[in-house]
Amino acid sequence: MKAVRVHQYGGPEVLTYEDIPVPEPKAGEARVKIEASGINYIDIYQRTGLYPLKTPFTLGTEGAGTVDAVGPDVTEVKKGDRVAYASIPGSYAEYAVVPAGRLVPVPPNIDAKSAAALMLQGMTAHYLTHSTYTLKKGDTALIHAAAGGVGLLLVQIAKQRGATVIGTVSTEAKASLAREAGADHLILYTQSDFLAEVKKITDGRGVNVVYDSVGQTTFDKSLDCLRPRGYMVLFGQSSGPVSPFEPGKLASKGSLFLTRPSLAHYTLDRAELLERANDVFNWTASGKLKLRIDKTLTLNEAAEAHRQLEGRKTTGKVILLP
Ligand SMILES: NC(=O)c1ccc[n+]([C@@H]2O[C@H](COP(=O)([O-])OP(=O)(O)OC[C@H]3O[C@@H](n4cnc5c(N)ncnc54)[C@H](OP(=O)(O)O)[C@@H]3O)[C@@H](O)[C@H]2O)c1
Numbered sequence: 552m553k554a555v556r557v558h559q560y561g562g563p564e565v566l567t568y569e570d571i572p573v574p575e576p577k578a579g580e581a582r583v584k585i586e587a588s589g590i591n592y593i594d595i596y597q598r599t600g601l602y603p604l605k606t607p608f609t610l611g612t613e614g615a616g617t618v619d620a621v622g623p624d625v626t627e628v629k630k631g632d633r634v635a636y637a638s639i640p641g642s643y644a645e646y647a648v649v650p651a652g653r654l655v656p657v658p659p660n661i662d663a664k665s666a667a668a669l670m671l672q673g674m675t676a677h678y679l680t681h682s683t684y685t686l687k688k689g690d691t692a693l694i695h696a697a698a699g700g701v702g703l704l705l706v707q708i709a710k711q712r713g714a715t716v717i718g719t720v721s722t723e724a725k726a727s728l729a730r731e732a733g734a735d736h737l738i739l740y741t742q743s744d745f746l747a748e749v750k751k752i753t754d755g756r757g758v759n760v761v762y763d764s765v766g767q768t769t770f771d772k773s774l775d776c777l778r779p780r781g782y783m784v785l786f787g788q789s790s791g792p793v794s795p796f797e798p799g800k801l802a803s804k805g806s807l808f809l810t811r812p813s814l815a816h817y818t819l820d821r822a823e824l825l826e827r828a829n830d831v832f833n834w835t836a837s838g839k840l841k842l843r844i845d846k847t848l849t850l851n852e853a854a855e856a857h858r859q860l861e862g863r864k865t866t867g868k869v870i871l872l873p
Pocket of ligand 1: 590591592593671672675696697698699700701702719720721722725764765768786787788789790791812813814815860861862863864865866867
């Protein structure tokens with residue numbers, strides 16, 4: 552089968568498109584014939600070695616398709632089921648072997664591209680707004696990179712929960728998309744000081760929560776955007792990792808909370824995984840959540856997809872088709 556592999560860490564040019572044997576499912580595993588694979592920022596961290604995996608490896612942690620073989624002792628799925636998954640390595644390929652307990656049934660009214668697009672970014676937007684900090688009516692949230700894959704979903708779900716949303720983006724075109732998604736205020740953080748703008752918008756009070764996936768370039772000022780006892784939810788580092796941090800600062804800046812959550816810990820058991828996935832599937836099927844698939848490329852164009860994501864050229868989701 553064809554797969555996109557990493558033999559050495561580096562830029563998009565290290566990705567190889569090559570033939571490898573079709574993997575065989577072992578006990579408790581199922582093999583999925585991939586119909587769509589999702590591109591996520593974590594793929595870039597794994598490609599560069601920021602999140603090191605043992606080389607060589609097949610990139611990609613999100614996919615949707617059909618079960619085409621199961622190993623012994625599999626009870627959750629059977630051959631022919633339409634399924635999707637996230638957080639399991641090896642999805643930039645024609646087939647992937649996945650622990651059966653991590654596979655989610657895909658409803659008939661959700662196509663493979665949408666399913667692949669929702670598993671990682673959709674469930675992330677779900678847990679950030681429902682569990683990490685439970686947004687409620689009257690809250691104000693600052694969402695960085697509001698026109699990104701997670702960002703556009705996060706804005707919509709935050710609005711559904713009754714929050715006022717301040718989004719940051721790098722361009723006017725991205726601001727339009729985030730506004731369409733429901734953001735109440737947009738700040739072009741590449742042109743103006745987002746801290747000053749947030750203070751202005753909130754009459755100096757600050758926000759209840761910052762959802763910060765940008766990291767290095769936004770972290771310090773994000774803390775200053777919070778009101779006392781506010782929540783700093785650092786969930787990514789698209790601009791680079793945050794420097795070591797002195798916890799005493801949380802006290803002096805207003806008894807703040809700091810968390811660095813990860814999807815894996817918010818889909819710990821099958822019940823939680825199914826609940827979050829079914830919510831985002833149902834919201835999408837009913838039109839409550841609008842999915843933006845910005846770009847669809849083929850597996851052998853994975854390097855180009857990475858260049859565009861890293862180059863801030865994408866909005867919403869990027870999908871690879873085998
Ligand atoms: N912890 C978790 O469970 C979890 C799960 C999913 C994703 N994440 C994180 O969430 C973030 C978003 O992921 P995504 O896949 O949806 O990507 P994305 O938001 O579609 O793309 C990243 C965006 O970050 C912004 N950005 C700001 N500074 C940047 C820089 N120096 N280089 C590149 N981008 C920069 C850009 O938007 P502007 O041009 O508008 O600035 C860019 O479009 C990532 O940091 C990812 O690691 C975390």
